Amino acid sequence: MDYGHSERPAGARVLPTALKVLVAGGFGAGKTTLVGAVSESRPLRTEEVLTETGIGVDDLSGVERKNTTTVAMDFGRITISNDLVLYVFGTPGQDRFWFLWDELAVGALGAVVLADTRRLADCFPSIDYFEGRGTPFVVAVNCFEGARRFGLDEVRTALDLDPDVPLLLCDARQRESGRNVLITLLEHAMKTRDSRRRAAGGR
Amino acid sequence: MAGEDDPADEQWVDDHAGPVVRPYAVTRGRARPVTGSFDLISLVTATRTNAVEEAGLGPEHVAIVALTQRMQSVAEVAARLDLPVGTVRVLLGDLVARDLVRVQEPREPAGANDESIYEAVINGLRAL
Numbered sequence: 001m002d003y004g005h006s007e008r009p010a011g012a013r014v015l016p017t018a019l020k021v022l023v024a025g026g027f028g029a030g031k032t033t034l035v036g037a038v039s040e041s042r043p044l045r046t047e048e049v050l051t052e053t054g055i056g057v058d059d060l061s062g063v064e065r066k067n068t069t070t071v072a073m074d075f076g077r078i079t080i081s082n083d084l085v086l087y088v089f090g091t092p093g094q095d096r097f098w099f100l101w102d103e104l105a106v107g108a109l110g111a112v113v114l115a116d117t118r119r120l121a122d123c124f125p126s127i128d129y130f131e132g133r134g135t136p137f138v139v140a141v142n143c144f145e146g147a148r149r150f151g152l153d154e155v156r157t158a159l160d161l162d163p164d165v166p167l168l169l170c171d172a173r174q175r176e177s178g179r180n181v182l183i184t185l186l187e188h189a190m191k192t193r194d195s196r197r198r199a200a201g202g203r
Numbered sequence: 204m205a206g207e208d209d210p211a212d213e214q215w216v217d218d219h220a221g222p223v224v225r226p227y228a229v230t231r232g233r234a235r236p237v238t239g240s241f242d243l244i245s246l247v248t249a250t251r252t253n254a255v256e257e258a259g260l261g262p263e264h265v266a267i268v269a270l271t272q273r274m275q276s277v278a279e280v281a282a283r284l285d286l287p288v289g290t291v292r293v294l295l296g297d298l299v300a301r302d303l304v305r306v307q308e309p310r311e312p313a314g315a316n317d318e319s320i321y322e323a324v325i326n327g328l329r330a331l
Contacts, residue, residue: 016246016274016307017310018245018246018276018307018309019309019324044278044282044283046243046281048288048289049287049290070287073278075278078328081323084320084323084324085246085274085276086324086327086328087244087278089243089278103243106242107244179328179331182328183325183328186321186324186328190321190325193321
């Protein structure tokens with residue numbers, strides 16, 4: 001199957017493609033650290049200025065008497081080739097910005113959920129979110145110094161993770177380790193996509 | 204109001220930020236771009252080597268043209284100019300309308316029958 005409308009003029013260069021993956025997890029789980037470890041330069045920060053009408057109504061504590069609020073998103077860039085760029089976005093930590101997550105999740109190849117074993121419950125909302133959306137994800141347990149180490153089996157049980165979801169240890173500060181997490185995610189995303197196609201009756 | 208303990212606000216007053224201007228002042232009150240939707244990872248490339256300030260173009264427009272001599276995503280443009288994404292979308296709409304930048308919307312990976320994209324990314328990451 002070809003791309004629908006490939007009527008570009010002969011000799012046109014290959015159009016550049018931008019892809020993205022997300023890094024989610026509870027506050028302080030190391031999202032920005034991981035983004036910084038894998039990206040080619042220090043993480044960048046974008047801000048969305050939101051008006052209150054755009055924000056979930058359940059918890060506005062802290063923004064009283066403010067009719068706009070700013071949500072920051074940290075992200076990094078990995079240039080794969082001249083025409084292929086991968087962006088890694090840290091999701092805004094505040095759970096009330098789900099609609100921003102929706103914007104980020106559209107078209108994302110997949111997501112990394114960073115878990116901190118000291119506050120394992122903090123990553124439940126992220127897991128629920130990606131499960132609900134059908135976004136392929138992996139769970140990476142960030143090994144903080146001084147944190148009690150749990151076996152991966154214990155973590156999997158505690159998170160009630162689907163057996164298909166990859167679960168791995170990582171050190172979000174280490175480039176090598178972060179890269180390994182991304183590769184695991186991409187492999188999982190590819191596999192997920194294949195099996196969904198087969199389930200849908202192939203082509 | 205935002206306090207001094209907010210590092211995001213402090214960025215507004217560093218050397219690169221230029222004048223502190225409310226986002227809507229930069230867009231002259233406009234909240235939506237005249238054209239385009241501009242995903243965070245839409246790739247922006249200038250079509251000219253520079254743009255001069257002319258009627259309807261402000262210093263931020265000119266800065267975007269300068270910045271996108273090398274292809275950048277919408278998110279990068281916003282981050283590097285220290286402007287909110289919504290503001291940058293409006294400015295990009297102006298630039299697209301004047302044909303000063305070209306925007307490549309991201310391809311939907313699930314829609315494309317393109318195994319090779321995943322493989323290219325995986326191989327690229329391994330080679331880093």
